[in-house]
Amino acid sequence: xxxxWALFGSDECLSVQCLSAMKIAxxxxxxxxxENVNGFTNCCFGFHRLAVVDQLYGMQPxxxxxxxxxxxxxxxxxxxxxxxxxxxxxxxxxxVDGEVILHLYNRGGxxxxxxxxxxxxxxxxxxxxxxxxxxxxxxxGVRPLFKVLTDDGFLGVCSEAKGLINLKHSTSLGSxxxxxxxxxxxxxxxxxxxxxxxxxxVKFHSCKDEPLHVAFDTVEALPSGFDLETVKSNIRxxxxxxxxxxxMAHRRIGCLLSGGLDSSLVAAVLLKLMKExxxxxxxxxxxxxxxxxxDLLAARKVxxxxxxxxxxxxxxxxxxxxxxxxxxxxxxxxxxxxIRASVGMYLVSKYIRKKTDSVVIFSGEGSDELTxxxxxxxxxxxxxxxxxxSERLLKELYMFDVLRADRTTAAHGLELRVPFLxxxxxxxxxxxxxxxxxxxxxIEKYLLRLSFEDSNLLPKEILWRPKEAFSDGIASVKKxxxxxxxxxxxxxxxxxxxxxxxxxxxxNPPKTKESYYYRQIFEKHYSGRSSWLPHxxxxxxxxxTDPSARTLxxxxxxxxx
Numbered sequence: 191x192x193x194x195w196a197l198f199g200s201d202e203c204l205s206v207q208c209l210s211a212m213k214i215a216x217x218x219x220x221x222x223x224x225e226n227v228n229g230f231t232n233c234c235f236g237f238h239r240l241a242v243v244d245q246l247y248g249m250q251p252x253x254x255x256x257x258x259x260x261x262x263x264x265x266x267x268x269x270x271x272x273x274x275x276x277x278x279x280x281x282x283x284x285x286v287d288g289e290v291i292l293h294l295y296n297r298g299g300x301x302x303x304x305x306x307x308x309x310x311x312x313x314x315x316x317x318x319x320x321x322x323x324x325x326x327x328x329x330x331g332v333r334p335l336f337k338v339l340t341d342d343g344f345l346g347v348c349s350e351a352k353g354l355i356n357l358k359h360s361t362s363l364g365s366x367x368x369x370x371x372x373x374x375x376x377x378x379x380x381x382x383x384x385x386x387x388x389x390x391x392v393k394f395h396s397c398k399d400e401p402l403h404v405a406f407d408t409v410e411a412l413p414s415g416f417d418l419e420t421v422k423s424n425i426r427x428x429x430x431x432x433x434x435x436x437x438m439a440h441r442r443i444g445c446l447l448s449g450g451l452d453s454s455l456v457a458a459v460l461l462k463l464m465k466e467x468x469x470x471x472x473x474x475x476x477x478x479x480x481x482x483x484x485d486l487l488a489a490r491k492v493x494x495x496x497x498x499x500x501x502x503x504x505x506x507x508x509x510x511x512x513x514x515x516x517x518x519x520x521x522x523x524x525x526x527x528x529i530r531a532s533v534g535m536y537l538v539s540k541y542i543r544k545k546t547d548s549v550v551i552f553s554g555e556g557s558d559e560l561t562x563x564x565x566x567x568x569x570x571x572x573x574x575x576x577x578x579x580s581e582r583l584l585k586e587l588y589m590f591d592v593l594r595a596d597r598t599t600a601a602h603g604l605e606l607r608v609p610f611l612x613x614x615x616x617x618x619x620x621x622x623x624x625x626x627x628x629x630x631x632x633i634e635k636y637l638l639r640l641s642f643e644d645s646n647l648l649p650k651e652i653l654w655r656p657k658e659a660f661s662d663g664i665a666s667v668k669k670x671x672x673x674x675x676x677x678x679x680x681x682x683x684x685x686x687x688x689x690x691x692x693x694x695x696x697x698n699p700p701k702t703k704e705s706y707y708y709r710q711i712f713e714k715h716y717s718g719r720s721s722w723l724p725h726x727x728x729x730x731x732x733x734x735t736d737p738s739a740r741t742l743x744x745x746x747x748x749x750x751x
């Protein structure tokens with residue numbers, strides 16, 4: 191996990207512009223480099239490093255003797271760099287996994303490069319020999335990337351939007367700062383003036399398609415067919431493989447543990463594989479919540495079962511409320527459910543950074559979208575519509591849960607790893623018949639739970655624990671975190687302000703005092719950038735006015751029982 195930043199064709203002095211690069215310093219607390227491009231005085235790279243692999247040669251932009259005309263700045267982890275080296279005979283100069291991008295590009299061009307990378311990544315690749323700039327981002331946008339391209343060819347690229355919005359330029363940047371789309375690469379021509387022109391934007395991978403790099407995976411071809419035993423076995427094999435490949439790190443590994451199914455499965459498989467691969471330190475797991483909250487109690491049970499070194503962070507409501515502005519600044523969104531869920535994750539990340547030496551943090555993001563874990567999936571009109579909704583959620587992850595998970599951890603210099611979003615695992619799961627993937631017997635994620643039923647990885651009551659939204663699970667049963675928030679906000683936002691909300695904020699107008707409060711803070715830091723969020727996250731097929739699961743009938747009836 192790092193912070194990348196680059197400018198091409200800047201009219202302003204680069205020493206002034208580089209102040210913007212410091213806005214993402216939190217992403218790489220170990221080192222910083224600012225480098226001009228030879229022959230292009232108005233082009234430069236900025237890089238903030240979190241050293242996770244190759245402590246000696248891991249600084250960027252990466253350049254190697256073999257390709258002196260290539261410059262690479264990337265944020266991410268490429269899990270199959272050794273398999274690709276073996277397959278194509280690449281001669282690596284460093285131990286940095288991202289070096290493979292240079293070799294793949296030299297061998298087969300940008301399209302093959304992006305498609306062959308098994309991992310999470312956002313990259314800026316400059317080829318001065320052919321006068322090209324390439325941008326690329328992984329399938330689910332696990333690693334963030336923003337860009338701004340003006341009409342006169344000035345290009346700015348950064349891990350977070352906050353590193354671009356204050357750039358100086360002869361014409362206004364206006365609302366041109368935007369997220370770079372996941373699963374795409376872009377080709378730009380570099381002119382002698384240092385300015386660029388976009389040539390094409392290409393979608394190189396869709397979540398349903400089996401990725402090209404499967405041919406070089408460590409797991410061989412799996413048995414085909416959709417009989418239940420085969421499917422369950424394949425799910426276990428691929429999920430274990432997803433966790434195993436993510437063990438690649440020279441820094442200590444930890445795991446977030448809410449006590450829900452997803453993080454518990456990740457923690458249990460992770461600890462099992464750490465033992466098998468002789469990683470000889472205990473796995474630290476981390477939970478956050480109010481005293482006796484459902485998440486804390488469940489996480490305690492899981493930690494005892496798997497034998498992790500467990501840490502509990504008590505959520506103090508005052509601390510949570512005070513953190514809201516910092517959280518919104520980090521997130522760069524005003525989405526209601528994203529902000530609610532981010533407060534706990536932001537505070538637990540702060541604890542990890544201050545009190546432990548764990549840096550590489552595993553988490554359970556992506557499972558709800560992939561395996562139909564949200565409560566509202568019980569109301570899906572048909573298995574086919576549920577499958578379509580699952581795919582929609584996966585495509586939009588970069589604006590919601592993946593955004594939350596990246597920014598809250600990156601704000602404290604931690605690197606996040608999300609095995610549920612493994613390319614091969616997700617493409618297999620989405621290839622299964624729609625009927626197999628829907629909730630069954632009133633239980634969401636039924637197939638995933640069933641697949642691990644006989645593994646003894648988790649206590650049965652955890653394996654079959656109903657879905658609990660992170661922002662709700664960290665609170666006590668009597669009063670949820672979101673209702674505590676709403677009580678506080680009720681005092682902060684006047685009724686009259688809410689009545690005139692649509693006039694003040696015509697795009698995505700706030701409908702509640704809570705969303706008005708968040709929007710005010712967002713506009714304070716990112717005025718006029720409301721289009722970064724095309725729509726609020728809301729459940730489907732139900733008449734919901736609030737994104738919390740606790741407001742849905744299914745949740746209420748389960749809680750009452």
